[in-house]
Amino acid sequence: MTTTPIRSTVEANTTVKHEVKDxxxxxxxxxxxxxxxxxxxxxxxxxxxxxxxxxxxxxxxxxxxxxxxxxxxxxxxxxxxxxxxxxxxxxxxxxxxxxxxxxxxxxxxxxxxxxxxxxxxxxxxxxxxxxxxxxxxxxxxxxxxxxxxxxxxxxxxxxxxxxxxxxxxxxxxxxxxxxxxxxxxxxxxxxxxxxHFFDNRYGTGQSTLDGIIRATNILLAGKVIVVAGYGWCGKGAALRARGMGANVIVTEINPVKAIEAVMDGFRVLPMAEAASIGDIFITVTGNKHVIRGEHFAQMKDGAIVCNSGHFDLEIDLVALNEQSVSNSFVRNSTQEYKLKSGKSVIVLGEGRLVNLAAAEGxxxxxxxxxxxxxxxxxxxxxxxxxxxxxxxxxxxxxxxxxxxxxxxxxIGITIDTLTDDQITYMNSWTVGT
Missing domain, CATH: 3.40.50.1480 (Adenosylhomocysteinase-like)
Structure with missing residues (x-):
C-alpha cells in the first residue's frame, strides 16, 4: 500500500488537534x-x-x-x-x-x-x-x-x-x-x-456496483457476477447486479440463505464451481479467505475480484501474490495481477471496501x-x-x-393507524373465528 505522508498543518486560528491531509x-x-x-x-x-x-x-x-x-x-x-x-x-x-x-x-x-x-x-x-x-x-x-x-x-x-x-x-x-x-x-x-434493511441492502447494493463501475468502466449487462454471501449486503448486491442485466450466481454456507437465494431466482453454487464461470466476484460475508488460491487458479483470464465486507481478509491476497509474477495498477483502484499461468486477475480497491475505496460509499x-x-x-x-x-x-x-x-x-408519506377496535383485537386472545 502506498503511504501518504502525514501533514498536520494548523492554521493560526485553529487549535484543534488533528492529522488530516491538508x-x-x-x-x-x-x-x-x-x-x-x-x-x-x-x-x-x-x-x-x-x-x-x-x-x-x-x-x-x-x-x-x-x-x-x-x-x-x-x-x-x-x-x-x-x-x-x-x-x-x-x-x-x-x-x-x-x-x-x-x-x-x-x-x-x-x-x-x-x-x-x-x-x-x-x-x-x-x-x-x-x-x-x-x-x-x-x-x-x-x-x-x-x-x-x-x-x-x-x-x-x-x-x-x-x-x-x-x-x-x-x-x-x-x-x-x-x-x-x-x-x-x-x-x-x-x-x-x-x-440493516436499508443501509446494508440498498446502500451496499448500489454503492458496491458504483465502485466497480467507477474503477473499471465496464458494462455489467451480460456479465456473470458471483456474489459470495447472501446476507442483507449480499442480497442488495445480487439484486442490483441483476437489475443491471448481469447473470448472478450466489455462493453460501448457510442452507437457509441458500434456499432464499434460489427462491429469489438466483443460481447457487459452491465457490469451487463458480470460480471458473464468473466474470466479476463480490465478497460480502464478513469472513476470511472466501476467495482463495485454488479459486484464483480456476478463474478466467481477466476476472475481476472485489470485496464489500468490512475487512480486507475476504480475498486471500497473500495467496494471489504467491501465484503471481507481477502486479500493477492499470487504473485508479484497479490492480492487475499477472499469474504464473499466464492469466491475469484484477483486484479492485486493494481488496478493501470497494464502495468506499473506489466510490463514495x-x-x-x-x-x-x-x-x-x-x-x-x-x-x-x-x-x-x-x-x-x-x-x-x-x-x-x-x-x-x-x-x-x-x-x-x-419524505411526505403517511400510513394508516390502528382503530380502537383493531387495538382491542390485537391484544385479545378470546376473539376468534
Whole structure:
C-alpha cells in the first residue's frame, strides 16, 4: 500500500488537534457535507433537538467510522449534543480528505484520518482515540473496542458503552462476550431494522456496483457476477447486479440463505464451481479467505475480484501474490495481477471496501437512518447508564420505530393507524373465528 505522508498543518486560528491531509481542502469538504445533509432529514431533526437539549453534555466520545460526508453530519450532530468527540477513520482507503479538513477547520472537531494511511498510522490513530479516554465508543468493525479491552483495561471503568455499525464488529463483540471480556453494554446498531434493511441492502447494493463501475468502466449487462454471501449486503448486491442485466450466481454456507437465494431466482453454487464461470466476484460475508488460491487458479483470464465486507481478509491476497509474477495498477483502484499461468486477475480497491475505496460509499439517504441510530444509541446509553447489562444488546424497538416515522414524515408519506377496535383485537386472545 502506498503511504501518504502525514501533514498536520494548523492554521493560526485553529487549535484543534488533528492529522488530516491538508486543511486548505476544507471549502470543498464543506460543499460535500452540506450536499449530503440535504438527504439526511432525520439526522438533521435529531441534531436540532440535541442542540436545544444537550443530552450528551460532557460525554467523551471516540468515533471510529468511515470519514465521509455522511459521517461528518453525524459528527456535527454529536458536537451539537454537547459531546466531546474525536473522529478517526475505520478504514485506510475510505477517508474523504476534504471532509476531514472541513470538520477540523469549520467545525472544530478533532479528526485523525488520511486517505491511504498505512497500517501503522491507522493503529496509532486508534491509540489516539483511546487517549481521549472515551465514555462511549462509536465503532465500525470493533477495532477501538478490541484495543481497549486488550490493552487499556484501566480505562474500562470510564466506559458507559459502545455502539457497533457492522456485522463484522458484532461477530467480534459476541466472541468477546463469550470469552468474558465484554463487561459493558454494546448497542448492536447494525441489527436495527432501520439500519440493516436499508443501509446494508440498498446502500451496499448500489454503492458496491458504483465502485466497480467507477474503477473499471465496464458494462455489467451480460456479465456473470458471483456474489459470495447472501446476507442483507449480499442480497442488495445480487439484486442490483441483476437489475443491471448481469447473470448472478450466489455462493453460501448457510442452507437457509441458500434456499432464499434460489427462491429469489438466483443460481447457487459452491465457490469451487463458480470460480471458473464468473466474470466479476463480490465478497460480502464478513469472513476470511472466501476467495482463495485454488479459486484464483480456476478463474478466467481477466476476472475481476472485489470485496464489500468490512475487512480486507475476504480475498486471500497473500495467496494471489504467491501465484503471481507481477502486479500493477492499470487504473485508479484497479490492480492487475499477472499469474504464473499466464492469466491475469484484477483486484479492485486493494481488496478493501470497494464502495468506499473506489466510490463514495452509501448514499446519504440511507446513512441518514443508520447515523440516526448511532446518535440515539449514544443518548440511550447515557440515559440508562448503570441500568443496562453487559454484552450485545439491541436498539430499543421504540427508537427504531421513531427513526422510521421521522423518515416517512420527512419524505411526505403517511400510513394508516390502528382503530380502537383493531387495538382491542390485537391484544385479545378470546376473539376468534
Amino acid at each position: 486543511l486548505s481542502l476544507a471549502p470543498l469538504g464543506k460543499q460535500r457535507i452540506e450536499w449530503a445533509g440535504r438527504e439526511m432529514p432525520v439526522l438533521r431533526q435529531i441534531r436540532d433537538r440535541f442542540a436545544a437539549e444537550k443530552p450528551l453534555a460532557g460525554i467523551r466520545i471516540a468515533a471510529c467510522c468511515h470519514v465521509t460526508s455522511e459521517t461528518a453530519n453525524l459528527a456535527i450532530a454529536l458536537k451539537a449534543s454537547g459531546a466531546d468527540a474525536v473522529l478517526i477513520a475505520s478504514n485506510p482507503l475510505s477517508t474523504q480528505d476534504d471532509v476531514a479538513a472541513c470538520l477540523v477547520a469549520d467545525y472544530g472537531i478533532p479528526v485523525f484520518a488520511i486517505k491511504g494511511e498505512d497500517n501503522a498510522t491507522y493503529h496509532r490513530h486508534v491509540e489516539i482515540a483511546l487517549d481521549h479516554r472515551p465514555n462511549i465508543i462509536i465503532d465500525d468493525g470493533s477495532d477501538v473496542t478490541t484495543s481497549l479491552v486488550l490493552h487499556r483495561a484501566h480505562q474500562l471503568p470510564e466506559i458507559i458503552g459502545t455502539t457497533e455499525e457492522t456485522t463484522t464488529g458484532l461477530v467480534r463483540l459476541n466472541a468477546m462476550f463469550k470469552d468474558g471480556k465484554l463487561t459493558f453494554p454494546a448497542i448492536a446498531v447494525n441489527d436495527a431494522e432501520t439500519k 452509501h448514499p446519504a439517504s440511507v446513512m441518514d437512518m443508520s447515523f440516526a441510530n448511532q446518535a440515539l444509541a449514544c443518548e440511550f446509553l447515557v440515559k440508562n447508564q448503570g441500568k443496562l447489562h453487559a454484552g450485545v444488546i439491541s436498539i430499543p424497538y421504540d427508537i427504531d420505530q421513531e427513526i422510521a416515522r421521522l423518515k416517512l414524515q420527512a
